[in-house]
Amino acid sequence: MKEKRQKKKNKSLKAISTIFIIVMLLLGVLLVVETCYLGKIKSVKLNESDISISSIPKTIENDEGKEISRNEVTNILLLGVDNQEDASDSIIVISLDDTKKQIKMSSLLRDTYVFYGDDKVNKLNYAYHYGSAVNSVKVVNEEFKLDIKDFVKIDFGGLANIIDTIGGVEVDIKHNEVSLLNSYVKSMSKAAEISYTPISKSGKQILNGQQAVAYSRIRYVGNYDYERTERQRRVLNAVFDKIKNTPITKYPDLVSKLAPYLETSLSNTEMLSLCSKVMMYGKNGIKETRCPYDDLKTDSEIKGIFYLKWDKDKNIDKLHKFIYTQ
Template identity: 40%
Template structure:
């Protein structure tokens, strides 16, 4: 799942290298261990419409905000066709000095180029990251050009390199969390320890990935997206505390597990933007919002939503820091 969760770090980490701590040679070496893909930059192929760009350009900070599609897959073998287990838009906003995470509901009923209408998560299975990118842009009125994908092993290694993440385990979650921890450990062929108590505690990489994959307790997929964002936010907070000398080790564990179309030049540019802005906060939201609901079509359950309203709410969150009313805390 959380593979997507880590691109925030890859951008920030490589950015710090570019800031001069280790020099161009080191940055270049780390970049070479990424799985860099070259995809079409044509707007039609990316799913970027003129209508979407007109709406986005109405926001004053639209030129400064950088959006990256983060993808986590349920792939268990290199040649396996998989769905995207998690999808998030990471928005780097140097104007407001924050990062934003927009979780996209995997069951959202959307149009997928060449495949009719289906679940958002299926776009990746049909055409990999390029089709997933096209699908998000087309259905959510975005103009995203960059993506990154991560696998279980990479996330586990990075969380462990950061010293674990702080997560509050609820009493109704613990049994299912432990079941998923065992599943993740089996897939990655790594040892693990079950969580023994509830409450705020430090989770290892395997434990955190298991936690983030939990879907069938609490509020289903709605709550799962919150778990995913909680892990990422905790990782971000840990990253802010890391000693500069330890950054290379974290980056070295991360990079080999990331597929992306971000060029070295843009990696440095984006990262430098993060560092120079001194970002300290991560804002979170989920789209489509809680105002919509599930429905059955033939034999499948989908999350149906009103497209134009969702696009407006997503744009307001990314460009104006406006959290959707249904997700505001009292």
């Protein structure tokens, strides 16, 4: 069970990383198209008094004993939200290192046992449930001793619209996935009060947005959640490959479809600056980690609910070393 959970975390990080790159690729192209499309993204103003920015030392010592400035690193919280659960399915600290010209992604595991204030404890992902993205930033800053001032939130519901806009994606459907895919499509269309088209066979085929999202949600077949994240990975990679080969003239339409599913505290100018850095720094690769770390956490069950208990001080020290010195 522990190994399956670990594999799931690895795949989830890769999936949300792909989503982030898709979003930045789309927005980045607008640097040479029309910045007015960014105005369709929901903007939320953050007050520093609401997000508990941690007072941390201006420098941090690396493994060689050298003092490294923290000022050259900008941290932004990326939230992948499933509105059906009203919780953040993915919580990632995006770190842009202006000295090393590098992007780092630190996945904060959703089951991490955290305090919400007033002696309340819960899973990290439910910080969103109790106060949306603003509360998520606040809890992450408090629990991980960070100085995050901005966030980008992605609603996974926007993925179906993107897939339809690019003409669908090709997926190889297994025989035992057909009925479950159709079941998910039916329930999704009923909830949205729209019509649906079931698939009639297994094998390679082009799925529309609704079908592709339904496919990525299948979990009660094969290796359960592990294969579910594999399906998500296949769909996201197919989307990414298709977008890379999409004519630039279609990008405004893609962004127009995606924008309603995005929310950020960044201004348009800051968003464009971020996109520019992501495209430039992304050429140097993306470093990834997850926290709590394997050797500094334990699986725990409280009243039948799974949590990750963690050695907070040691995890924070290791996370900060990754973000600022590696």
